Structures are given as structure tokens and as C-alpha cells.
Amino acid sequence: MKLTVNLEKNSYPIYIENHILADAGTYIKEVFHGRKIMIVSDDNVYPIYGDALSEVLEADFEVFHLVLPHGEATKKFESLPLIYDALLQARFSRSDLLIALGGGVIGDLAGFAAASFLRGIKLVQIPTSLLAQVDSSVGGKVAVDLPQGKNLVGAFYQPSLVLIDPEVLQTLPDHFIHDGMGEVIKYGCIQDPELFSLLETHTSFADLKDELGNIIYRCVDCKRVVVEEDQFDTGSRMLLNFGHTLAHTIEQYYHYERESHGEAVAIGMYQLTKLAEEKGLTPDGTSIRIQDLLTIYGLPSSCGVALGALTEAIALDKKNLNNHLNLILLHGIGDSYIYPAALDFFDDTERIV
Incomplete structure (x- = not known):
């Protein structure tokens, strides 16, 4: 299956196909005509897929690799010099290519390195986690975290190609x-x-196996449409942030060591929808449908933290503009909208979420 993100000179193809890594060189040669490739991965993913990918590419390219520790703690400013140093040691130029092979952490971190090294070198995303395949590898958002919050230093930098192997x-x-x-x-x-x-x-997820390629395609196609309409996140692309305002603060509260990003998004979606129902902004019963679905797929709907403990981080969130937040709420399942709100939307500080 193929999709194309149409962004004029920044357009790129996305291929979704089982075992596509075995033919990665063919696809990469369609978009890259340089000589050197750096594979950036982590110590969970590279031992499984890195050597095989390198062997495929070495027929046509000079291939290097850098393996970083796995986990959100790696997505920090201090990791960038490790990538820059590897690229400099390999004498990379602006005509060379970086491949991000891994989940969302590697995709975001390596993507930001590609965007900033020599003011930009070519980037290919090869996502190996479900979250990265359906979301973070597409759309060109790359970033690192700061101690004060998630993704606070970043850029919009579209890849030249995305290869997705379910x-x-x-x-x-x-x-x-x-x-x-x-x-x-x-x-x-x-x-x-x-x-x-x-x-x-x-x-369960296991019950979805026969539908998996179609599900990934549908998610990627949803994101493609939104990114084409709003590449730089000033309008409709904000809808993709549903649940994320609370999610990012939950992740930060636990120093990225307890809830994963997707788990925090699950909590954020349910808790925000429940709040919106109570304020008459979302139809009653919507949050229950979300909670029931989260339960089916083993996701939490609460984290046991008082809302007041999260509001400081919400104030620092990059979506907070002049003390106003653009919250993403639902008219119903499948029908989202942007709701401008002040921080006092979260005024029930004793509420446990």
C-alpha cells in the first residue's frame, strides 16, 4: 500500500508492506542519490533489524550506524551531540542520508538531528513501534525534551520517505x-x-491481526489529510493533539518513567472528555465509550494524580499561548473540534485524574 503526503517540494511517499525492510534499498534509491547512510537506532531495535538493514543497503551505499539507549530518557538535548559526532566522524555532507530506525523516541531525536546537522540532511523514517507507524513517523514533527516539558525544542522537518513494515x-x-x-x-x-x-x-490486539495493515493505513491516511491541510500546526492539525495536553503533563510528572506516551494519551483522552461532558461541551456517554475501548486494549483511564499537581506543567505546554489553550474536544466519536480555553478550564485542582 502506498500513500503520498502532498506538500509541494516537501512531498514524500509512505509505503506500508509486510517484510518491506528486505527491499529497503530499492525504495531508498528512488529518493536518495548520495553515497553515505547513517542508521540511528536503539539497543532494543538494532540487534533485531539493524544488521539485516545494513546488509541490504551495503550493496549500494556506504553504511554507518549509531546505537543509543532505548527509552524516553534518550530523547534529550544531551543526546544530540552523540549523533552529530557520529556524522562528523563519518565525514557526512549535506548530500548524505540519516535513517531513523526505531520507535517514536528515535524518530523524533534522529529526525531533529537530521533537521539541524549542516542545516539539514535527508531523512528516512523506518518506524518499528505501533505508535511510530500510525503517528509520529509521519508529518515532520521532530523534537527533543527538556526537563521542563516534552518536545519543547523541535522543528518541522519532513522525511524523504517512510517505510512501514507491520x-x-x-x-x-x-x-x-x-x-x-x-x-x-x-x-x-x-x-x-x-x-x-x-x-x-x-x-484484543491479537484479535486485530488480520486487520492490522488496514488499521495502520487508515491512521496514516487520517494524518496525511490533516498534515496536507495544515503542515505547521496552526489550524486543523491541532486536532491530532486530542488527549495530549494532559498526556504530556502526566509523562513529565512521573519523569517519563511510569506511563508511556500512548498510555498517557489514553488517560488524557478519557479524562478530558469526562471534563468536557460535565461542562456541557461533549455529549454524555462519549467518555464511557472511550473508557470501554481503552479497557479492551489494556490501556489505563486514570493515573491517580490530583489535577492541581499537573497545572504547572500545563502552563508550560507549548500549546499554551498567552495563557490560552486550544483544547481538542469531541462533538461525538469521530467528530472533533478546537475549543479555546483558559487554564481555569482545569480549575478543579483536587480532582483525581
Whole structure:
């Protein structure tokens, strides 16, 4: 399956196909005509897929690799010099290519390195987690975290190519499958009621196996449409942030060591929708449907923290503009909208979320 993100000179193809890594060189040669490739990965992913990918590419390119520790703690400013140094040691020029092979952390971190090294070198995303395949590898948002918050230093930098192999998900621990399902459910909530209904008819991720390629395609296609309309996140692309205002603060509260991103998004979607229902901004019963679906796919709906403990981080969130937030709420499942709000939307500081 092929999709194309149409952004004029920044357009690029996305291929979704089982075992596509075995033919990665063919696809890369369509978009890259230089000589050197740096594969940036982590110590979970590279031992499984890195050597095989290198062997495929070495027929046509000079291939290098850098393996970083896995986990959100790696997505920090201090990791960037490690990538820059590897690129300098290999004498990379602006005509060379960086491949991000991994989940969302590697995609964001390596993507930002590609955007900033020599003011930009070519980037290919090869996402190996469900979350990265359905969301973070597409759309050109790359970033690192600061101690004060998530993704506070970043750029918009589109890849030249995205290669998605659903088969690699078979090697993922259940924790990372649940993580990705948070973003899959998000797409059903904001834009695709049929996807939401499809997910409701199954009993677990394992039960979805025959539908997996189609589900990834639907999520990526939803994101493609939004990115084409609003590449730089000033309008409709903000709908993709459903659940994220609370999610980012939950992740930060626990220093990125407890809830994963997808789990935090799950909590954020449910808790924000419940708040919106109480304020008459979302129809009653919407949050229950979301909570029931989260339960099916092993995702949490609460984290046990008082809302007041999260408001300081909400104030620092990059979506907070002049003390105003553009919250993403639902008219119903599959029908989202932008709701301008002040920080006092979260005024029930004793509320446990």
C-alpha cells in the first residue's frame, strides 16, 4: 500500500508492506542519490533489524550506524551531540542520508538531528513501534525534551520517505502494543468513527491481526489529510493533539518513567472528555465509550494524580499561548473540534485524574 503526503517540494511517499525492510534499498534509491547512510537506532531495535538493514543497503551505499539507549530518557538535548559526532566522524555532507530506525523516541531525536546537522540532511523514517507507524513517523514533527516539558525544542522537518513494515510489530512486547493503541484509538475519536467501531468489535490486539495493515493505513491516511491541510500546526492539525495536553503533563510528572506516551494519551483522552461532558461541551456517554475501548486494549483511564499537581506543567505546554489553550474536544466519536480555553478550564485542582 502506498500513500503520498502532498506538500509541494516537501512531498514524500509512505509505503506500508509486510517484510518491506528486505527491499529497503530499492525504495531508498528512488529518493536518495548520495553515497553515505547513517542508521540511528536503539539497543532494543538494532540487534533485531539493524544488521539485516545494513546488509541490504551495503550493496549500494556506504553504511554507518549509531546505537543509543532505548527509552524516553534518550530523547534529550544531551543526546544530540552523540549523533552529530557520529556524522562528523563519518565525514557526512549535506548530500548524505540519516535513517531513523526505531520507535517514536528515535524518530523524533534522529529526525531533529537530521533537521539541524549542516542545516539539514535527508531523512528516512523506518518506524518499528505501533505508535511510530500510525503517528509520529509521519508529518515532520521532530523534537527533543527538556526537563521542563516534552518536545519543547523541535522543528518541522519532513522525511524523504517512510517505510512501514507491520510484521515488525510481532517482536514488540505487549507494553509497546498497548502504547501504540492509544494513538490508534485517538484517530477513531477525532476523525474516523468507522475505525472506532471496528476496534469495538474486537476483543484484543491479537484479535486485530488480520486487520492490522488496514488499521495502520487508515491512521496514516487520517494524518496525511490533516498534515496536507495544515503542515505547521496552526489550524486543523491541532486536532491530532486530542488527549495530549494532559498526556504530556502526566509523562513529565512521573519523569517519563511510569506511563508511556500512548498510555498517557489514553488517560488524557478519557479524562478530558469526562471534563468536557460535565461542562456541557461533549455529549454524555462519549467518555464511557472511550473508557470501554481503552479497557479492551489494556490501556489505563486514570493515573491517580490530583489535577492541581499537573497545572504547572500545563502552563508550560507549548500549546499554551498567552495563557490560552486550544483544547481538542469531541462533538461525538469521530467528530472533533478546537475549543479555546483558559487554564481555569482545569480549575478543579483536587480532582483525581
